Every structure is written in structure tokens, then in C-alpha cells.
Amino acid sequence: xxxxxxxxxxxxxxxxxxxxxxxxxxxxxxxxxxxxxxxxxxxxxxxxxxxxxxxxxxxxxxxxxxxxxxxxxxxxxxxxxxxxxxxxxxxxxxxxxxx
Amino acid sequence: xxxxxxxxxxxxxxxxxxxxxxxxxxxxxxxxxxxxxxxxxxxxxxxxxxxxxxxxxxxxxxxxxxxxxxxxxxxxxxxxxxxxxxxxxxxxxxxxxxxxxxxxxxxxxxxxxxxxxxxxxxxxxxxxxx
Amino acid sequence: xxxxxxxxxxxxxxxxxxxxxxxxxxxxxxxxxxxxxxxxxxxxxxxxxxxxxxxxxxxxxxxxxxxxxxxxxxxxxxxxxxxxxxxxxxxxxxxxxxxxxxxxxxxxxxxxxxxxxxxxxxxxxxxx
Numbered sequence: 001x002x003x004x005x006x007x008x009x010x011x012x013x014x015x016x017x018x019x020x021x022x023x024x025x026x027x028x029x030x031x032x033x034x035x036x037x038x039x040x041x042x043x044x045x046x047x048x049x050x051x052x053x054x055x056x057x058x059x060x061x062x063x064x065x066x067x068x069x070x071x072x073x074x075x076x077x078x079x080x081x082x083x084x085x086x087x088x089x090x091x092x093x094x095x096x097x098x099x
Numbered sequence: 100x101x102x103x104x105x106x107x108x109x110x111x112x113x114x115x116x117x118x119x120x121x122x123x124x125x126x127x128x129x130x131x132x133x134x135x136x137x138x139x140x141x142x143x144x145x146x147x148x149x150x151x152x153x154x155x156x157x158x159x160x161x162x163x164x165x166x167x168x169x170x171x172x173x174x175x176x177x178x179x180x181x182x183x184x185x186x187x188x189x190x191x192x193x194x195x196x197x198x199x200x201x202x203x204x205x206x207x208x209x210x211x212x213x214x215x216x217x218x219x220x221x222x223x224x225x226x227x228x229x
Numbered sequence: 230x231x232x233x234x235x236x237x238x239x240x241x242x243x244x245x246x247x248x249x250x251x252x253x254x255x256x257x258x259x260x261x262x263x264x265x266x267x268x269x270x271x272x273x274x275x276x277x278x279x280x281x282x283x284x285x286x287x288x289x290x291x292x293x294x295x296x297x298x299x300x301x302x303x304x305x306x307x308x309x310x311x312x313x314x315x316x317x318x319x320x321x322x323x324x325x326x327x328x329x330x331x332x333x334x335x336x337x338x339x340x341x342x343x344x345x346x347x348x349x350x351x352x353x354x355x356x357x
Contacts, residue, residue: 211253
């Protein structure tokens with residue numbers, strides 16, 4: 001399953017809830033204000049590392065750029081993709097859950 | 100592959116409609132079909148042609164109308180959600196005795212059954228904004 | 230599956246989400262509902278909106294059984310985190326026509342891990 005998270009983890013429990021429910025082999029795509037969850041050295045970094053043991057985490061690059069960040073600012077092993085990559089993920093995973 | 104999208108936030112306050120638009124363009128570019136885009140909750144506010152953003156800003160509503168006309172997209176606005184928020188087509192306006200209608204070109208007003216049908220018919224169903 | 234994550238009344242998501250479930254019931258699909266996070270507050274019993282003047286749609290949850298929506302999964306952790314137990318929720322029941330019309334609870338408590346697995350088994354997920 002592909003999970004999309006569009007809310008800042010500082011404002012909403014969407015990311016935490018998503019990580020709590022995501023099954024091994026899932027993909028999690030951080031979009032819009034959700035990208036703040038991908039940053040280095042935050043209070044969510046540990047949760048990201050734990051989640052990466054079973055899920056692949058992606059971040060939507062146009063949203064990263066729009067907010068003044070680039071791929072150097074985000075945690076290791078989080079992959080950046082564009083809208084075409086978002087479509088590819090949706091092709092791969094037959095069910096998409098928006099958090 | 101058949102995609103259906105659901106948009107649940109209005110334009111400008113939330114980014115959801117923008118994200119959905121860029122995603123829809125990428126879906127079409129990849130050669131897939133967009134079976135339907137359903138607007139619900141405050142998402143119905145994407146369908147008023149009265150929207151008048153400053154000239155240097157994107158026109159979220161016109162952008163949807165244009166995409167619909169280019170690709171023959173089915174943009175469906177939930178009738179109950181639309182009426183609550185003052186989005187009316189000509190028929191609805193007449194029926195409720197209102198002095199004007201405001202549905203933008205390329206959109207149509209219909210029931211929630213259209214949402215359920217989209218979920219059943221499409222291979223992929225994505226929700227934007229909640 | 231309809232996944233409910235919003236508390237009622239503060240926003241319209243719970244109310245308009247329920248309208249989708251009731252319309253969707255006409256489509257002869259196998260549906261279920263999950264209540265996660267603040268969504269569990271939707272099922273709190275004794276909701277009374279007379280003081281705020283908004284529509285009290287809590288009664289409509291009782292009608293779900295009439296529409297053959299009889300599988301309501303409530304996440305145990307979400308209840309506990311909010312200091313609630315199943316006893317705080319509306320008693321929602323249905324008559325099981327495959328079991329001599331016995332009255333059964335529509336509400337099933339489910340832990341987070343099992344709910345995650347249940348999500349994976351769905352064809353379509355709609356969240357409100």
C-alpha cells in the first residue's frame with residue numbers, strides 16, 4: 001500500500017498514525033506540509049529510522065523546493081521524487097491511503 | 100490504467116487542489132485515463148467560476164476547466180456538499196429560487212453515487228486533502 | 230473501507246463522511262468502517278448538539294445496520310489514548326440473518342497491528 005501524508009507532523013498526528021499502521025513493504029510519500037517530517041535532526045528522526053526498517057519513504061521534491069529545502073536537508077535513505085514519480089508509485093501500489 | 104481522484108479541500112487555503120492538478124497532469128502524461136475527479140467537502144469550492152484571483156497568481160478553477168476541456172475529463176461536484184456551500188448550476192439555482200448560478204465550465208453537479216462508482220470502476224483511487 | 234479519523238461537530242468530515250457511507254450502501258459492495266484517532270469520538274454515546282445548534286447526526290450511526298453496514302472496527306489504542314472504553318460508545322447492533330436473527334454488536338475492537346493488516350486487504354479506502 002502507498003500512504004500519502006500531507007500534514008506537518010508538528011501540527012497533526014497523521015505521520016505517527018501512518019507509521020503505526022503501515023505494514024512491511026509499504027511506501028510512504030510525504031507531500032505538501034508533510035515534507036517537514038523528512039528533515040534531518042528533528043524530534044521525528046527516530047520514528048523515521050524505525051519506519052524505514054519496514055517501509056520505503058519518499059518525499060515530493062517540488063514541495064521540498066517550495067519550502068526552501070533540498071535533498072541534502074532530508075534524512076538518509078529518503079528518496080525524492082517528482083509528480084511523475086508519484087504516478088509511478090500509484091501504479092506500483094494498488095491501494096493508496098491519504099493521511 | 101484508470102485513475103479516479105477525490106479532492107476534499109477548497110482552492111488557495113489548502114494546497115490539495117494544486118497537488119491533485121499536477122498529479123492529474125502527470126497521470127495523463129503517462130498515458131493513463133482519468134476516469135473521474137470528484138469534489139467533496141470544501142473541495143466543491145474548486146468549481147465556482149466567480150473566483151477572481153490576482154493576475155499574477157494561478158487560476159485554480161480555470162486550470163481545472165481547461166484540463167477538462169483538453170482531455171474530456173469528468174469533473175463531478177457533490178450536489179449536497181455544493182448546495183451547503185453555495186455552488187449551484189443553472190437548474191439548481193432555478194429550483195431554489197436563487198438569483199444566479201456559479202458552476203464553472205467543465206464541471207457537473209451530481210450525487211455521491213458518482214463517487215462510489217468511481218471507487219468501483221477505477222484501478223487507482225487517490226484522495227487529496229482531508 | 231471507510232476510515233474515519235475526525236472528531237464530530239468541530240469539522241464536517243464525520244457528517245459528510247457518513248452521508249457517503251449511506252449512499253454507498255445502495256451499491257451492493259462489501260463495506261466496513263474503521264474508527265481511528267479522533268474518529269473514535271464519533272461513536273461516543275450521549276452526543277447532544279442542541280446547545281451548538283448543529284445537526285446531530287449521531288442517530289444515523291444506529292441506522293447503519295438497516296443499510297447492512299454492520300462491520301465497524303474501532304482501534305483499541307485510539308480509545309485507550311483518549312481515556313475511553315467500549316462502554317463509552319453508542320451500543321450499535323444488528324440482527325444476524327445468517328445466525329437465526331441474533332442481535333450482535335456492529336462494533337469490533339481491533340488492535341493497531343491487526344487494523345494495519347486489514348487495511349492491506351481493502352480494494353478502496355475512503356477517509357474522512
